[in-house]
Amino acid sequence: MLVNRTQHLTYCTNIHPGADWKATFNSLQHYVPKIKNKVSEGQPFGIGLRLSNTASEELSRDENLEKFKTWLANNELYVFTMNGFPYGNFHNEQVKDKVHAPDWTTNERVTYTKRLFDQLAFLLPNDISGGISTSPISYKHWHNSDESMDLAFKKGAKHLSEIIEHLYTIEKETGKYLHLDIEPEPDGLLENSDEVVRFFEDYLIPIAKDYMKEHLGLEGDVVQTLIYRHMTVCYDICHFSLAYEEPKKTLEKFKTAGIHIGKIQVSSALKIIFNDRERDEIWESLALFNESTYLHQVTEKVGDKVVTYNDLPVVLREKKKFSELRAHFHVPIFLERFDKLYATQDQILKVIDCLKSDTVSRHLEIETYTWEVLPDALKTDLSECIIREIQWLKSKL
Numbered sequence: 001m002l003v004n005r006t007q008h009l010t011y012c013t014n015i016h017p018g019a020d021w022k023a024t025f026n027s028l029q030h031y032v033p034k035i036k037n038k039v040s041e042g043q044p045f046g047i048g049l050r051l052s053n054t055a056s057e058e059l060s061r062d063e064n065l066e067k068f069k070t071w072l073a074n075n076e077l078y079v080f081t082m083n084g085f086p087y088g089n090f091h092n093e094q095v096k097d098k099v100h101a102p103d104w105t106t107n108e109r110v111t112y113t114k115r116l117f118d119q120l121a122f123l124l125p126n127d128i129s130g131g132i133s134t135s136p137i138s139y140k141h142w143h144n145s146d147e148s149m150d151l152a153f154k155k156g157a158k159h160l161s162e163i164i165e166h167l168y169t170i171e172k173e174t175g176k177y178l179h180l181d182i183e184p185e186p187d188g189l190l191e192n193s194d195e196v197v198r199f200f201e202d203y204l205i206p207i208a209k210d211y212m213k214e215h216l217g218l219e220g221d222v223v224q225t226l227i228y229r230h231m232t233v234c235y236d237i238c239h240f241s242l243a244y245e246e247p248k249k250t251l252e253k254f255k256t257a258g259i260h261i262g263k264i265q266v267s268s269a270l271k272i273i274f275n276d277r278e279r280d281e282i283w284e285s286l287a288l289f290n291e292s293t294y295l296h297q298v299t300e301k302v303g304d305k306v307v308t309y310n311d312l313p314v315v316l317r318e319k320k321k322f323s324e325l326r327a328h329f330h331v332p333i334f335l336e337r338f339d340k341l342y343a344t345q346d347q348i349l350k351v352i353d354c355l356k357s358d359t360v361s362r363h364l365e366i367e368t369y370t371w372e373v374l375p376d377a378l379k380t381d382l383s384e385c386i387i388r389e390i391q392w393l394k395s396k397l
Helices: 021-039 053-059 064-074 096-100 107-123 146-174 193-216 221-230 237-242 247-257 276-287 312-318 345-357 369-373 382-396
Strands: 007-011 045-050 077-083 130-134 178-182 231-236 261-266 268-273 298-302 305-309 324-331 341-343 363-366
Touching (some): 021 045, 021 064, 053 064, 064 107, 077 107, 077 363, 107 146, 107 178, 130 231, 146 178, 146 193, 193 231, 231 247, 237 324, 237 345, 247 345, 261 345, 268 276, 276 341, 305 312, 312 324, 324 369
Parallel strands (some): 130 178, 178 231, 231 261, 261 363
Antiparallel strands (some): 268 324, 298 305
16 A cells, blocks of 8 residues: 555565465455455555465466456555565475575576566556565575685575566566565575675676676666666565664665665564563563574674574573573564563664655565464454554554
């Protein structure tokens, strides 16, 4: 739905199970129209579509894509953003680090992402841009040396160059502007803004320039413009709060570097503030979020550095005398605190303050995919929870 005349707001449908197209479409039919009628009555409502590789393959068969577009039109719905980060099944089985597989060193990731863009270009209304968020190149713990990480960055940049070429061709043929939104997260090869800027400067720009010269005969400033046009950042507020980055400084850093924000994922992490009087109770509250489906990296600020623990059980076992931790567990964005814990909702409010003076991004997507694994006390009706999140964000915007 359109807010502030220029920004499209939705929620990410990765909150719903969808291993294949049938399951995905069933979820969309069940949830989206009733949510739309509560939050966007009388105006079209955008969908933040998540398709697994299997669902995407099946959507391209027979007349599924045409039928889906007709269903969207009949229900005053449209697709403007997609989540292309998780490739496989994302619910009802252990995901953990498999969320990064296949990574950007593989042809499988390229094929999947190109297909998603072809589908988005077909579904996207003519008068808006479209974006797809994606993995931060690879998972850091799969690379045990500087040489391995360097090779992953080089392969990743080469494959991202193929995507730039693909998006350049789509825009020439259809007039539709599409961008790939790289999403930094803890323990990704790209975790924070400094690493993103370095990747653009040291790998993506030089490698893409060589690729564009060879494949399209383009050189110089034209190529650099194309790179920044089609390669953007997904600013996931939860993830950047885990990096202890202040939104205003980070957004200014990206702007100075010429890097655009393709999508803001409005999400909230757990914030754990310890005190000696309630330390045991705080650990007990945090243990309620220990579950086996997703990676829940935990970060600590030590001086100027951020220390990352690769999953929640690590800190629960050790129970060191921390003063503050942040945990990668997406909690509902309207939540300020739960039991003895806090949320990083303050980071969302800081981003909203930035949006009041600078649009930053035209795509806003609420992402709380962890609803199924939340502690029982936080689970209300799923539709009502999504509606409450959207209404909360609309009121702040």
